[in-house]
Amino acid sequence: MESLITIRDLSEPQLRAILSLSFQIKKNPEKFSSLLKGKTVLQLFVENSTRTKLSFETAVRKLGGANIAFTGGASSMSKGESLLDTVQTIQQYGVDAIVMRHSSGGAIDWISKAVGLPAINAGDGQHEHPTQAILDAFTLLEHWKISPDASSPLAGKRVIIAGDILHSRVARSNIHSFSKLGAEIILVAPKTLLPSDLSLFPKVTMMNRWDTSQGKEILAGVDAVMMLRLQLERQKGAFIPSLPEYRHFWGLTRERASLLKSSAVILHPGPMNAGVEIDSEVAESSQSLILKQVENGVYARMGVLACNS
Ligand code: CP
Numbered sequence: 001m002e003s004l005i006t007i008r009d010l011s012e013p014q015l016r017a018i019l020s021l022s023f024q025i026k027k028n029p030e031k032f033s034s035l036l037k038g039k040t041v042l043q044l045f046v047e048n049s050t051r052t053k054l055s056f057e058t059a060v061r062k063l064g065g066a067n068i069a070f071t072g073g074a075s076s077m078s079k080g081e082s083l084l085d086t087v088q089t090i091q092q093y094g095v096d097a098i099v100m101r102h103s104s105g106g107a108i109d110w111i112s113k114a115v116g117l118p119a120i121n122a123g124d125g126q127h128e129h130p131t132q133a134i135l136d137a138f139t140l141l142e143h144w145k146i147s148p149d150a151s152s153p154l155a156g157k158r159v160i161i162a163g164d165i166l167h168s169r170v171a172r173s174n175i176h177s178f179s180k181l182g183a184e185i186i187l188v189a190p191k192t193l194l195p196s197d198l199s200l201f202p203k204v205t206m207m208n209r210w211d212t213s214q215g216k217e218i219l220a221g222v223d224a225v226m227m228l229r230l231q232l233e234r235q236k237g238a239f240i241p242s243l244p245e246y247r248h249f250w251g252l253t254r255e256r257a258s259l260l261k262s263s264a265v266i267l268h269p270g271p272m273n274a275g276v277e278i279d280s281e282v283a284e285s286s287q288s289l290i291l292k293q294v295e296n297g298v299y300a301r302m303g304v305l306a307c308n309s
Contacts, residue, residue: 001039001097001118001309005109006128007176008200012151015134015180019148022138022303026296029062035306036065042090044100045122046072046083046107051270052122052131055297056099059305062298068093083107087115097305100124105169120304126167126234132269133173135300137181139293140224143265152182158221162188163228163250163277166195167235170269171228175201186218190250192239209249210256219259226267227252227278243276250277257282265289 007015025032041060045053057067068090072078077086087098098119100108105127112119123129137154140146146153159178165171165187178185179202186205187194194206209215219225230246240246247253257266257279266278266288274280283290 001305003112003118004120004130004304005112005124006121007130007133007173007180008128010130010180012180015137015177016148016151016153018134018300018303018307019138019141021307022134022296022299023142023148025302025306026299029299029302032063032302032306034064035309036060036063039065039096039309040094041065041067041305042087042095042098042100043067043069044072044087044090044098044102045070046077047101047103047123048073049101049122051294051297052101052129055294056120056122056131056301058298059301063302063305063309065305068095083111084114087111091115091117123169125169126172127169128173129169129269130173130177131297131301131304132170133177134304135293135297136170136174136226136267136269137177138300138303139267139289139296140265142296143289143292144223148181154178155182157183157223158186158218159183160186160188160218160222160225161228162225162252164193164230164235164239165189165228166193166239167231168228172201174226175204179203186222188215188250190240190246211249216259219256220261222260222264224265224267225252225260226269227272228269229271230273230277243273247276247279252278252282254279254281257285257287260287262287267293270294 060067098117099122101122102124105125108119108121108124161171188207268290
């Protein structure tokens, strides 16, 4: 297996190859059911997760491999054991690869090199969440019936990423992914929740408000809107006036969603703060692909594991 730490470091053909394999797996999962036979993947979740953790475990099982499932809070890390000692200890049980989520950006790259095992990033701090971006691109391509096999498969599509961009690893990975796949990207966030230095990002358009003539025009013309969770656990300081004001100015409310064209789709990586960044009835509307994203998480992660095997 090979490591997957960032979308940024993938070439467009590498990204499309993972997407293509994920499509093949979803179409015919039986064909890949023994790919990881005899292999053990350490699922090292030092930060909480529902979707990523359970879908990675499911993906390994469906590929015929075995999991060692580890959660930091229920381990001897809570007694002060270091990350390195923890991984070196578990390595003695026989581990072929690591899937890791950690609250520190760069921790996965460091541990992979320190113990000499391939590693797949399941989210590292505010840095990247590459498999989320792969499942998001997969979901859009599937919905729009576009093959990932030709270059720039999302060319001509306009995608909004809105909300807490500053603290979001999902936004970082998706900006790189959508850009490599040819989409036009528009970021919508209060100034306090946008990174001050966008020089490492590909080209994006930025908007600070929905409720301007430009904002309404963009909302009416886009093909997809991805709302991000307000990441209160990472915010060190006052970034927004209050939750009700955040919803009022920056939430995807029923009124704003009604401006979207009927073919536009709504994404959210989850978990959601329903009634804050997105209204419940918008998340549950026929335009929402949120549960499809969850379902496709398994196939995208099988694609990543298979591509790197
Ligand atoms: N989208 C996502 O990473 O969700 P979890 O935190 O539940 O894994």
